[in-house]
Structures are given as structure tokens and as C-alpha cells.
């Protein structure tokens with residue numbers, strides 16, 4: 142084990158810390174994490190853990206969500222530079238408030254990839270794996286869905302409720318076009334196309350399966366097919382190859398730069414020097430916690 146990794150291991154034990162990493166992190170970060178998963182799984186892990194320190198390897202909204210769900214724990218976000226999801230600044234609190242004023246009967250469901258301020262204005266949060274359930278369960282016929290218009294339109298296809306879409310998107314998933322998919326389908330006749338719901342409708346319509354990162358992993362694992370075009374961030378490759386050594390994967394060049402700003406060195410700094418701690422304003426925590434708690438509550442059971 143390298144010196145850095147052994148120091149991380151030692152400090153983790155001394156400080157009762159856990160490391161959480163998203164599937165879009167670099168492979169070395171996924172390998173040193175205690176838990177690797179999507180934002181839903183990791184937010185549950187952060188909340189339920191008995192650790193005193195949570196080192197969160199993802200993007201800022203994820204680390205802030207962990208802090209909001211566990212305000213008494215110390216949460217560290219060891220990114221060497223600003224690492225926000227582009228959707229965090231697309232839906233501003235002012236824009237969300239003006240939609241609330243325009244549709245006073247509607248409830249606001251915000252994708253977890255929103256700022257803490259937007260979460261504080263929302264009735265419930267959701268992730269891509271829980272969005273359908275939450276929209277269907279929340280007590281309103283009209284839903285303002287922020288900020289991802291692609292995920293929102295995907296949910297609109299699955300519910301009778303009226304979805305009021307916000308004009309936001311993930312720059313990484315939204316740039317994929319039907320042309321990309323058709324090129325691969327023409328070249329590799331036996332591939333199955335699996336896509337994330339943050340992709341455009343035209344891309345989803347050309348896919349054999351649409352689902353969250355965990356959904357994609359599960360689908361691929363249980364499929365009898367051997368070759369797949371994976372239409373989501375390329376970091377998921379690490380887990381796909383680990384779980385399916387006998388299968389072949391193709392990727393469109395989808396890289397989220399914000400997800401690549403955490404390194405073993407920055408994790409060590411967080412543990413050694415208590416650098417990169419995340420703080421969220423108390424009032425924001427109070428209100429945003431309600432929408433995150435609602436997410437965890439509404440996504441349970443049938």
C-alpha cells in the first residue's frame with residue numbers, strides 16, 4: 142500500500158471517519174472508499190453512519206446534503222477546486238420562488254442536484270432512482286420539477302400528474318444526441334443501449350433501458366446480453382468492469398470535470414489537517430432537511 146493510502150487508513154481509524162464516493166469519481170478514489178454508490182445510497186449511508194467524520198467524494202451538493210441530514214457530524218468535501226454540479230446554479234432560489242408564486246397549488250420536487258437553498262424552498266427532494274415514486278406519492282396534482290428538464294420529462298411520461306418543467310439540464314448528459322447512439326448501433330449490431338434519464342428524450346427513446354446509475358448497474362448485471370453502450374458519465378466504467386468481467390462496454394466520451402477534483406492527497410489533507418470542512422447555514426439546514434427527509438420517507442415502501 143502506498144504511503145498516502147496507509148496514512149489515510151490509519152487516520153480513518155483514529156478519527157472514526159468513513160469515506161463515501163460516487164460512481165463518477167476517479168477509480169482510485171472509488172477503490173479507497175468505504176462505500177461507493179449513487180447519491181441516494183450515499184445520503185442514507187451518511188445519515189445512518191456512526192462515524193464522527195464523513196469524507197464525501199462527489200460534488201458539492203452531495204456533501205452539503207450529507208451535512209444537512211447529519212448536522213451533528215463533521216462533513217469534509219476534499220475537492221481541490223470548486224466542484225459544483227452545473228445544475229446547482231441553474232435553478233436559483235429566486236427563479237424557484239417565482240414558479241411557486243405562479244403555481245400556488247403546486248408542490249416543488251427538486252432533484253437532489255440542487256443547491257441547499259433550493260432544497261430549503263422545496264417540498265421534497267428526489268434522486269433519479271426515486272423521482273417517479275416521490276412525484277406519484279406527494280400530495281399534489283401539480284408538481285414544479287426543478288432543475289433537470291430531461292429527468293422531469295422522463296417522469297412526466299410515467300405519471301398522470303402535471304409536471305411544470307424548469308429549463309435546466311446536466312451539460313454532460315444533455316450533449317448526447319441520437320446521432321451518437323445510431324453510430325454505435327450501426328457499428329455494433331448486438332449492443333444494448335442503457336441511458337441515464339438526464340439524457341434528452343430523443344436519446345432515451347433509442348435506449349433499451351433508462352435508469353439511475355444503480356439502475357444501470359443492476360440492469361447490466363442481470364442482462365443476458367454481452368455488449369453495452371453506456372450512456373452516462375464514464376466513471377461508472379470502474380464498477381461495471383468489476384461486476385461484469387465477461388461483458389464488453391462502449392462509452393460516449395461523457396466526463397463530468399467537477400467529479401474529478403478529489404484526490405488521495407486531498408482526502409489525506411482533510412483527515413490530517415481537518416481542511417475542506419462543509420458548513421451550511423442553520424436556517425437552510427432546518428428547511429432543506431425537511432425536503433431531504435421527505436425524499437427518504439416517500440421513497441420507501443410501496
Ligand code: SF4
Pocket residue numbers: 200225226227228254311312313314339374397398399400
Ligand atoms: S454528471 Fe451532470 S448531473 Fe452529475 S454532477 Fe456532473 S454535471 Fe451534475
